[in-house]
Amino acid sequence: MADVMLLRAQKASARSINLSCKKLKRVPKLIGAIQSIIHIDLKGNKLQVLPDELGNLMQVESLNLGNNEFSIIPLCISQLFTLNILHLFQNQLETIPEGVFENLRCLTVLNLNNNLLTKLPKDVCNLVNLEKLSLDNNNLRQLPFEICALSRLKELRITKNRLERLPLEFGFLSRLEELHVPLNRLRELPESLGKCYNLKVLDVAANELRIFPTEMEQLPLVELHCEENPLLSHLPVHSIQEEEVLSLKELAARYVMTELKDRFSSLRAHLKDFPELKRMLAQSSTCAVCSQPFLNTWLECVHFIKPRKLKLKNSTTGNSLEIPIRALLCSYGCFNKKNHEYYGVAFP
Numbered sequence: 187m188a189d190v191m192l193l194r195a196q197k198a199s200a201r202s203i204n205l206s207c208k209k210l211k212r213v214p215k216l217i218g219a220i221q222s223i224i225h226i227d228l229k230g231n232k233l234q235v236l237p238d239e240l241g242n243l244m245q246v247e248s249l250n251l252g253n254n255e256f257s258i259i260p261l262c263i264s265q266l267f268t269l270n271i272l273h274l275f276q277n278q279l280e281t282i283p284e285g286v287f288e289n290l291r292c293l294t295v296l297n298l299n300n301n302l303l304t305k306l307p308k309d310v311c312n313l314v315n316l317e318k319l320s321l322d323n324n325n326l327r328q329l330p331f332e333i334c335a336l337s338r339l340k341e342l343r344i345t346k347n348r349l350e351r352l353p354l355e356f357g358f359l360s361r362l363e364e365l366h367v368p369l370n371r372l373r374e375l376p377e378s379l380g381k382c383y384n385l386k387v388l389d390v391a392a393n394e395l396r397i398f399p400t401e402m403e404q405l406p407l408v409e410l411h412c413e414e415n416p417l418l419s420h421l422p423v424h425s426i427q428e429e430e431v432l433s434l435k436e437l438a439a440r441y442v443m444t445e446l447k448d449r450f451s452s453l454r455a456h457l458k459d460f461p462e463l464k465r466m467l468a469q470s471s472t473c474a475v476c477s478q479p480f481l482n483t484w485l486e487c488v489h490f491i492k493p494r495k496l497k498l499k500n501s502t503t504g505n506s507l508e509i510p511i512r513a514l515l516c517s518y519g520c521f522n523k524k525n526h527e528y529y530g531v532a533f534p
């Protein structure tokens with residue numbers, strides 16, 4: 187049956203072949219001889235392997251292997267250099283061997299929903315043109331930081347996994363527009379999320395978040411979902427704290443950073459001779475109260491904003507009427523100042 191269809195396709199130099207929902211257990215090797223094929227649909231069969239010959243096809247742009255019985259990604263896929271869209275949803279994939287993604291530089295859409303994946307290979311970073319990655323309903327506990335190299339990624343879906351954190355370098359995903367990570371175990375979002383300047387949709391519902399990153403308000407969000415999280419609630423208790431003693435390193439760093447603000451400071455000219463120092467100072471933050479820079483010593487505080495202040499078009503926040511956002515203060519001196527809306531955070 188499949189052989190007849192493939193023979194016909196070969197004769198007609200077909201550009202697409204549809205063998206979906208045919209209860210196939212194998213794909214005839216002949217498929218590898220039909221060089222005209224651009225689209226292959228094999229979804230809804232009983233496939234566990236593909237013939238190596240499939241890797242000979244030089245023009246394939248889309249391959250749908252969804253709803254089959256693959257427990258390993260067929261290696262021949264790694265030969266399909268021209269592949270644009272790859273569907274592998276609803277299989278039994280547990281791991282993806284290193285090397286599979288190495289040559290798939292044209293891939294823009296990868297759908298791995300509904301599998302049993304516990305991790306992603308590091309070479310995911312080779313998918314340099316990937317725009318949409320979908321990993322819903324897997325068993326992922328973490329993401330490799332290499333995923334942050336996918337600079338064209340616009341949409342990332344990881345609903346219902348076991349993620350405990352996102353990579354610290356997440357902010358490198360500067361084109362990301364949608365992040366869907368509800369139903370995970372995230373306790374914190376990386377501070378660098380504030381660098382995802384194109385993020386419009388953020389769904390973090392049903393996680394274990396208490397607070398949002400400092401630069402949350404800078405994001406151009408139109409949609410936020412954060413219900414079912416143990417978010418900090420607004421308990422207006424101001425406290426007065428003793429001033430602390432800063433380390434010499436912190437004091438020196440603060441002095442240098444303040445000096446560097448002065449256009450005429452001689453320190454500016456000298457800094458280029460100390461690249462390590464420059465790198466270190468690049469990690470600095472700014473006090474939410476006095477706007478002065480600091481390096482490693484700060485107070486973690488929280489302030490609350492009303493969702494409507496974020497100009498959201500669509501949001502679900504559950505019982506929280508206000509969104510807790512992290513703020514960093516340089517000292518107890520600033521914390522003790524009057525007329526600010528920052529509260530101390532006591533993490534259990």
Ligand SMILES: [Zn+2]
Pocket residue numbers: 473474475476477478515516517520
């Ligand atoms: Zn301050």
